[in-house]
Amino acid sequence: MELNLNNNRNNYTKSELHEDQLPLHPFDLFSNWYKQAEESSVYDANAMVLSTVRENKPSSRVVLLKELNKEGFVFYTNYLSRKGSEIKNNNAVALNFYWRELEKQVRIEGYAVALSSIASDAYFDSRPLESRVSAIISPQSQIVPSRRFLTEKLEEFNAKSNPIKRPDSWGGFVVVPESIEFWQGRADRLHDRIVYTHISGIWKIHRLAP
Ligand SMILES: Cc1cc2nc3c(=O)[nH]c(=O)nc-3n(C[C@H](O)[C@H](O)[C@H](O)COP(=O)(O)O)c2cc1C
Numbered sequence: 001m002e003l004n005l006n007n008n009r010n011n012y013t014k015s016e017l018h019e020d021q022l023p024l025h026p027f028d029l030f031s032n033w034y035k036q037a038e039e040s041s042v043y044d045a046n047a048m049v050l051s052t053v054r055e056n057k058p059s060s061r062v063v064l065l066k067e068l069n070k071e072g073f074v075f076y077t078n079y080l081s082r083k084g085s086e087i088k089n090n091n092a093v094a095l096n097f098y099w100r101e102l103e104k105q106v107r108i109e110g111y112a113v114a115l116s117s118i119a120s121d122a123y124f125d126s127r128p129l130e131s132r133v134s135a136i137i138s139p140q141s142q143i144v145p146s147r148r149f150l151t152e153k154l155e156e157f158n159a160k161s162n163p164i165k166r167p168d169s170w171g172g173f174v175v176v177p178e179s180i181e182f183w184q185g186r187a188d189r190l191h192d193r194i195v196y197t198h199i200s201g202i203w204k205i206h207r208l209a210p
Contacts, residue, residue, distance in 0.1 A: 004040075024203065024207060031068065050075065050175075074173070077170070078169055081175040093111065094110075113174050119172060120170070134168075181196075
């Protein structure tokens with residue numbers, strides 16, 4: 001079955017991004033946009049596409065932003081998963097947020113650094129019990145024979161009084177950004193694109209052509 005979407009086009013008119021509105025630090029603009037996304041009831045506003053590379057081949061998947069701290073953008077995952085092993089070999093990553101309701105996109109490029117075990121423990125212990133157990137029993141990204149294999153692992157785990165402790169193979173990464181682009185959809189495809197680039201400790205600001 002083929003799809004022809006040539007005539008699927010929206011005009012973007014909800015907002016504008018001007019140089020005189022820009023904070024010096026891109027995290028301040030990100031927080032401001034994030035609040036707008038939450039206030040506009042964007043579903044899963046913290047969902048972001050994470051791209052990694054292995055041998056020059058990219059792969060992408062959605063993960064959830066759990067924190068923006070002084071260093072960068074924090075998410076949690078299985079360190080032995082496909083993304084985890086790709087980051088181990090090459091920690092250059094990209095993140096992408098698309099908030100359709102706001103006609104906004106944010107593109108982040110940087111490098112992923114594993115969180116300390118103390119920080120990962122703290123987040124793991126804050127998760128609902130079921131999520132903690134799933135993280136323990138699921139060999140993320142490995143081929144498994146069936147769904148039943150997983151539900152049986154879960155039942156076996158729950159039948160014993162196992163300690164509910166963060167496995168060493170599960171934890172957080174912080175994505176330390178080197179550049180952050182803010183894209184605001186505008187009418188007639190003349191969109192606003194402002195990119196912050198971190199050079200020698202200073203955030204430089206440029207406008208890009210749409
Ligand atoms: C909305 C949404 C949120 C997700 N959040 C996470 C997450 O925070 N961490 C995670 O490891 N996987 C998350 N996933 C699952 C990943 O997209 C992916 O399937 C999984 O991490 C395995 O990816 P990998 O095999 O490339 O390592 C999420 C998926 C969706 C659709």
